[in-house]
Amino acid sequence: MSRKSSDNEYNLRSLSNLMGERRKKVNDDGERSLIKAPSSSSINSQGSTAAATGDLERAARKQFQQDVTPGFVYVLAIFSALGGFLFGYDTGVVSGAMLLLKKEMNLSALWQELLVSSTVGSAAVSALAGGALNGVFGRRVCILLASFIFSAGGIVLSVSPTKEILLVGRVVVGLGIGIASMTVPVYIAEAAPPQLRGQLVTINTLFITGGQFIASVIDGAFSYLPKDGWRYMLGLSVVPAVLQFLGFLFLPESPRWLIQKGKTQKARRVLSQIRGNQNIDEEYESIKSSIDEEEKEAGGGGLVIWRMLTYAPARRALIVGCGLQMFQQLSGINTVMYYSATILQMSGVKDDKMAIWLSAVTAFTNFIFTLFGVWLVEKVGRRKLTLGSLTGTSLSLLVLAIGFLLSAQHSPPVILHPTDPSTPNSTCSQYGFCDSCMLDPGCGFCYQENSSSIFASSCVPVNKASTEEAEWGRCSNATVMKEGIFWAYNYCPTPYSWTALLGLILYLMCFAPGMGPMPWTVNSEIYPLWARSTGNACSAGVNWTFNVLVSLTFLHVAQYLTYYGAFFLYSGLATVGFLFVFGCLPETKGRRLEEIESLFENQLCTCGASDSDEVSQDYGSVIHREENTGPENEIAYICL
Numbered sequence: 001m002s003r004k005s006s007d008n009e010y011n012l013r014s015l016s017n018l019m020g021e022r023r024k025k026v027n028d029d030g031e032r033s034l035i036k037a038p039s040s041s042s043i044n045s046q047g048s049t050a051a052a053t054g055d056l057e058r059a060a061r062k063q064f065q066q067d068v069t070p071g072f073v074y075v076l077a078i079f080s081a082l083g084g085f086l087f088g089y090d091t092g093v094v095s096g097a098m099l100l101l102k103k104e105m106n107l108s109a110l111w112q113e114l115l116v117s118s119t120v121g122s123a124a125v126s127a128l129a130g131g132a133l134n135g136v137f138g139r140r141v142c143i144l145l146a147s148f149i150f151s152a153g154g155i156v157l158s159v160s161p162t163k164e165i166l167l168v169g170r171v172v173v174g175l176g177i178g179i180a181s182m183t184v185p186v187y188i189a190e191a192a193p194p195q196l197r198g199q200l201v202t203i204n205t206l207f208i209t210g211g212q213f214i215a216s217v218i219d220g221a222f223s224y225l226p227k228d229g230w231r232y233m234l235g236l237s238v239v240p241a242v243l244q245f246l247g248f249l250f251l252p253e254s255p256r257w258l259i260q261k262g263k264t265q266k267a268r269r270v271l272s273q274i275r276g277n278q279n280i281d282e283e284y285e286s287i288k289s290s291i292d293e294e295e296k297e298a299g300g301g302g303l304v305i306w307r308m309l310t311y312a313p314a315r316r317a318l319i320v321g322c323g324l325q326m327f328q329q330l331s332g333i334n335t336v337m338y339y340s341a342t343i344l345q346m347s348g349v350k351d352d353k354m355a356i357w358l359s360a361v362t363a364f365t366n367f368i369f370t371l372f373g374v375w376l377v378e379k380v381g382r383r384k385l386t387l388g389s390l391t392g393t394s395l396s397l398l399v400l401a402i403g404f405l406l407s408a409q410h411s412p413p414v415i416l417h418p419t420d421p422s423t424p425n426s427t428c429s430q431y432g433f434c435d436s437c438m439l440d441p442g443c444g445f446c447y448q449e450n451s452s453s454i455f456a457s458s459c460v461p462v463n464k465a466s467t468e469e470a471e472w473g474r475c476s477n478a479t480v481m482k483e484g485i486f487w488a489y490n491y492c493p494t495p496y497s498w499t500a501l502l503g504l505i506l507y508l509m510c511f512a513p514g515m516g517p518m519p520w521t522v523n524s525e526i527y528p529l530w531a532r533s534t535g536n537a538c539s540a541g542v543n544w545t546f547n548v549l550v551s552l553t554f555l556h557v558a559q560y561l562t563y564y565g566a567f568f569l570y571s572g573l574a575t576v577g578f579l580f581v582f583g584c585l586p587e588t589k590g591r592r593l594e595e596i597e598s599l600f601e602n603q604l605c606t607c608g609a610s611d612s613d614e615v616s617q618d619y620g621s622v623i624h625r626e627e628n629t630g631p632e633n634e635i636a637y638i639c640l
């Protein structure tokens, strides 16, 4: 045997022993045995063996994770994430349902807007209220409440005889979404072991985007029903809601919440149930002493939000958490999710059904790429994932903007300028190009097309009862549209429609693994326990408020700034988001929840990358940071 291979074998054996010892220590002492990490010089001296031992280390780590992670925590995460699924389903399903509803119930534009945004608006209110509910009744009761509300809302929606009752149903469903959106990530984070926390919380966002995707498929499928298709679309959410309710009757309360409420015996029982047959003494003691410590540091009584604002680390965490949620929405995700069919039409996709199915493709892209987020979050960490995602998001928004700019520059001219006495005040006939005609909600572009060119085009008023036809003339219902005559409402025929589809797909590929899930994941872990419910309530409230703002203003912003202007704006906002994250978001990967507060002890915007980055990459296992250990405040890394 050559010297090199025998060296390697020796190293493999010693590593395997080391991992074996670590495992043994875990089994003897409980999950969080503390072992000092090697210094960086010893890391370097072992560097040459790193490649050879990489596989073994990975295998040992995997084995180790299996040892310390009983399946129960996955069951718990999946049942909780059904709340995310309902969040995604109920926000996603409405666009397809609206296409049918507006015809069957003869809804005005105002009613359509009300039915879409009432859910998001009531989610904002209930997310804020969810903070107090979580603090008083606990995570489990809040999730049970949310699934009960989802079921009730689904039933109201599916049997609704009038638009007013529909509105009530949409508000009720929103109340459920708000509570679920702030509770589920916290519950999962509090139950998960540190090395899996990011992944398990990110699964919740995977379920959100999964819900949006399933909703778009259900929309597509039921859009072929001649009547009442919307009742199935809106009502089907009852199934996962009832499933979650039943599941949670058997799932436990968060052990951290129980400790905080002084229910220590119960907390111990729950912790051992979640951790399987491991010894939980050390984890229990450490959570308990950190909670007592935190409470002392932040000062006892008073309103939690006030204590947060006056206690610097909690205040900084709140700024980071709310900022992340704000930039998530300002990057324009929901203009893309709620309006993808419209955006595709605006970019020139003619057929209605085609646009619905293409928007299912965009929802699918969002879902699949969130899966990458689940995979990457514990590998590259929250910070790098968010920064990478924001860079791509901002660039792909530029692609979208440039696509729309090209379409606008090559917008076909309006050739005919007919007028009709039935619409004397219409401004439509004044427009010289399709682009400006399309931006006026009262007008549409009517044109003739042969294989190579557009001719005999006009800009005419839209039929107020149905945007699918003109008020009068060649493109109205009155005259049967002849072969080769087209009605374009909200879009212009253009050879550049592919750039919009490309931009949308690129955008979702970049947004979904990072900016989609990370704001939820990071928020579930950055607050100390006494501030966790309130912190998550505030940041979820910010998310929903900006969601309403951005999605409600999108069509108006597009009208004032044009579509390319709107996407340039979102791209700029994503860039500002990048700077914010670069300056303010520390890495939380691998740390216990109770240690994360220390990351916010520094001045905000100087925290930058985490001290643990290097070590956590080299050792990949759980890294802990001990508080000041030496006279020079040197930081000691401790890993399992």
Ligand SMILES: O[C@H]1[C@H](O)[C@@H](O)[C@H](O)[C@@H](O)[C@H]1O
Pocket (backbone or CB within 6 Å): 205, 208, 209, 212, 328, 333, 334, 337, 366, 515, 516, 517, 520, 543, 547
């Ligand atoms: O994280 C989610 C996800 O990215 C969804 O696709 C989006 O609709 C939500 O607004 C967002 O909070």
